Amino acid sequence: MMKFESVKTACRMNFCFSVIALVMLFITIPAYADVTSGDEQPEATAVVTDPQRAFNDANFLYEQRQYTAALERYLQIERAGFHSGPLFLNTGLTYLNMQEPGRALFYFYRARSYGQTADQAERAIAFVEENLHQQFAEPPVLAMFSWYEWLQYRVGTEIPLLALIILLNLAALFWAGQWFALKGKTLLRYLAYTAAGLAIASAALFLYTYSNEGEWQRGMIVEAGFELREQPSDAADALLVVYPGFRLLHHTHSSERAAGWSFVHMSNGLQGWVRTDSLLLFP
16 A cells, blocks of 8 residues: 555656646747747848749849949848748858858858858858968857857757756656666666656756756857957957957847847957947847
8 A cells, every 4th residue: 555655656746847837838939949940030221022033032132243232131030030051051151252251151151051151151150260270360269158159059948948858757767667677676666766766867958958948148259359348438448359250149138138239158268348330140
């Protein structure tokens, strides 16, 4: 009777935790989709009724070497909320022909996230970065910065939450199984402990990524001639000369306090303020 009651208690607790985790999963999915889908609200001035035709028109202008007009069309399509790998790749190529390698690199990074243009974008990134490194110092990237980028923008919140649900169920299954197994009770008990420990780690990972969601946004320096400063003022002490290609994390809430300035965490570990018009942010 005691065994049966223990199994019932374990199953009941596991069911409650699973329900809570599932609720959290459905709460977080819409916010995550809004960030990663790229389906921004169209601006009032960016009216594109036929995106394919507009894209073809922009390509024709590009082939005619009318880069300014082509760029205007490409950006108009983007502002209207129509995003694709070819659009970002062609936008990057247009910026490259206009001698703006920083902005070109930014759009090549965006094009790399689409399977259709990943290989072409990767080659373009290598070409632009090599040329930038010949002109400017190569920006260092700390391991902690890369780890945070990977954790926040590759792993996100759903993977730890799904892992939490699965591991909780496995822990309950192994724990209940030990009461009925004729052999291997010790193994099942240790498996239950292991699954429970991994569930705790998944929960901690989920809480960490969820608490930081919306706080930081990835970005890149796209213009030369700017400096990282201690305070949002041109009179403040300069910490670092920033160059096109420098990766960064933009702190949303702090940046709202100073018009024209952005508080950033650079890839080399330094934090400070840069002019907002020196960078672009990834969606």
